[in-house]
Amino acid sequence: MAGNIATRAAYGEALAEFGADERIVVLDADLSKSTKTDVFQKKYPDRHFNMGIAEANMMCTAAGLASCGKIVFASSFAIFAAGRAFEMVRNSICYPEFNVKIGATHAGISVGEDGASHQMIEDIALMRSIPNMSVISPCDAASARFAVKAAIEKQGPVYLRFGRLAVPQIYDKNATFEFGKGVQLKEGSDVSIIANGLMVQYALEAAKILEEQNISARVIDIHTIKPIDRDIIIKAAKETGCIVTAEEHTVVGGFGSAVAEVVCSEYPVPVKMVGIEDQFGKSGNPYELLELYGLTAKNIAAKAIEAMQML
């Protein structure tokens, strides 16, 4: 669709935009044209290093650079950044609490045709489980730009989750965001839809479907998954009485789980989750895959009604 921008593209642009800070160093693992760190590379060639197809070494190299005062963005596909290099991220980046920002692109099922081996649907679960780690999963270009800026400003490790697919703009170009604070996109009183990443657009569509059935749905975008905005979740639980979460990720331990952890410990109400149901993806057109795995406005609306019926 015209006007759509992939969050990975916004990531590359933001790196170049904020790259004047001499402390910033960008590492890539032979994917700079796909992760879009090549945009930074063209502007600041002396601070961009290709580490080759060796993600584990890239993560530890990032840690070593950070120990010498650098703010390091280490980029690869999410499957390799969070998956292959998990233990390096845990032990060499998060344990010493280094200023390493992991720019993970091609997250989720919308990677499409490359298939299950490249569709990272467990990264939110993995990354949010590590102490000292922050996790941001933006839904569009404006929030992706914010994510990069927030990562630079935030002391310590940050995992940034970006997608391959061009997505519609949810926010105005000049919208302001706050690290750790969710955004209420639409008021509603019967049910809250709490989404992140690519699913935010479908959450808004689902609210329209529900409106046709006289159901008033609140829509919240939670870009910062860790630390999560407890207040906006508790308020939603109290004021709407039930919740649906939507994520382009497995429902096991991911964003829905993060929301549910807050709800069940603070103000228990029904929580239904839309996400990938404990299974691997497959090759296919990204939009067809989203449909196949139930990552749709229609499914969110259906789960909203189910949540309301539990009351």
Added chain:
Amino acid sequence: MEQKEILSLKRTATNIRKGILKATCSAGSGHPGGSLSITDIMTYLYFKEMNIDPKDPQNPDRDRFIMSKGHCAPVLYSTLAERGFFPKEDLITLRKTSSYLEGHPNMKSTPGVDMSTGSLAQGLSTAIGMALAGKIDNKNYRVFVGMGDGELEEGLVWEAAMAAAHYKLDNLICFVDYNGLQIDGKITEVMNPEPIADKFIAFGWYVQSIDAHDFEQIEKAVENAKKQKGKPNMIVAHSTKGKGVSFMENQAGWHGVAPKPDECERGLAELDAYLASLDKEEQ
């Protein structure tokens, strides 16, 4: 190197070895074997070579040392304590709940520790980042790394080896503590990483082989490494696991087992006898 200086380094190394025995014995666990084999290298680096200041352990221009085989924390701690980074009395708190001396090095809790390590090969890999930062910032510091020979079985070592050569990190000086033993036995029987020197030569490193317990050879290799341009340095240091304590020498069993109090006493007595012999030699 003058005889007097050699004697002084031997004396320091022996005191560091005593600290290793006391710390691991007190902890009731830990890794004395590989700590004792790399002690002389650590002694040379911290007491002769490295530009460091125990009063300013975070100085951005300092030389760095990374114990990539992080399980050899006892020798790192004993060396740092001997060098004045923290009190030697604290060594016996090793691995205790209330202590700042973690089982594996934690840079956030222990003064003088330049990198948190413990998961093998990651130390070498983080050293690449430190050396690269030195190049970016045109700084003159050097990055020293202590590795195990068994550690070379980790695939990450070779990712790092490739990157160090690719970026011409001649400010990187690594030692492989080549004692030939790992937890399950001889490295050649568990998973043979040999030929070690040839592998690093093939990866584009400047490689030297030395006796890990000969201070003059250590000095010569380090001085030679410092003169090299455009290549990372590997010093393959042939060593004896458990060096200095007769019943621990060349025993894989002492890789990850702490001495019991009576064994510790026997070991300390041997080391004290060695110190006395050094005194005699000096006279």
